[in-house]
Amino acid sequence: MDTVFFDLDGTLTDPKIGITGSIQYALGKLGLPVPTQDELTWCIGPPLRASFVALLGGEKDADRGVELYRERFGTIGLFENTLYDGIIATLDTLHATGRRLFVATSKPHVFADRIVDHFGLRKYFTRVFGSELDGTRVDKSDLLRYALDETSTDPARAIMIGDRKHDIIGAANNGIPAIGVLYGYGGREELTSAGARHLVASPAEIPGYID
Structure with missing residues (x-):
């Protein structure tokens, strides 16, 4: 090859800390229950929006979840790695x-x-x-x-x-x-x-x- x-x-x-921490941040901003970082490791790898759809139980607020995630990930989370x-x-x-x-x-x-x-x-x-x-x-x-x-x-x-x-x-x-x-x-x-x-x-x- x-x-x-x-x-x-x-x-x-x-990237566990940065990805799961940024998901926690987004869920908290949405006023939703926040799982532990260990409970969110399944989100590492799949497309992010699909993970938010699963976390939120549907399409509602999935785009906002991604937006909030990136708010933290783009400045802090990507270096927690x-x-x-x-x-x-x-x-x-x-x-x-x-x-x-x-x-x-x-x-x-x-x-x-x-x-x-x-x-x-x-x-x-x-x-x-x-x-x-x-x-x-x-x-x-x-x-x-x-x-x-x-x-x-x-x-x-x-x-x-x-x-x-x-x-x-x-x-x-x-x-x-x-x-x-x-x-x-x-x-x-x-x-x-x-x-x-x-x-x-x-x-x-x-x-x-x-x-």
Whole structure:
């Protein structure tokens, strides 16, 4: 595989505090009960608006929830985030082989770009692909289709690495094999059911499965 697409949240970085804290902020502003951060980890990975629809029990106030979330996330939450242990060594290894590395995240690229720069990851990635603030390409299938077109990539020569079913299914819908990471937020059953070709327990295992 000469092209590697990495998910961001739950794959390159652990965004738990920033994402769940910003959801708590939005729910509080809406005057609704606020779950604990641990109770909100299922929201890490899926498209944000869909998570608010589920949290609110319908479409009503979902857009306002996203707006309030971004109010906090855009200034505080995106930096409440840490790199996973071993991810830099993995990126060093893959980058040294001459492979093209890309980020492919449902997160809006205006936030994803800032996170990539904050952690000094820009040197590894040819480009960061994310959604638009209006929801365009928030679906992983649409995002990866766009990324393949933009990079003139043969899907048979690419691989997707992610921690949630959305990554695996989005890759499969574009003919891209996928590796599921168990150190993120999806879990073995979710990733296996979605069709992950391989599962890895740590970033250090990723290069071996790509080779």
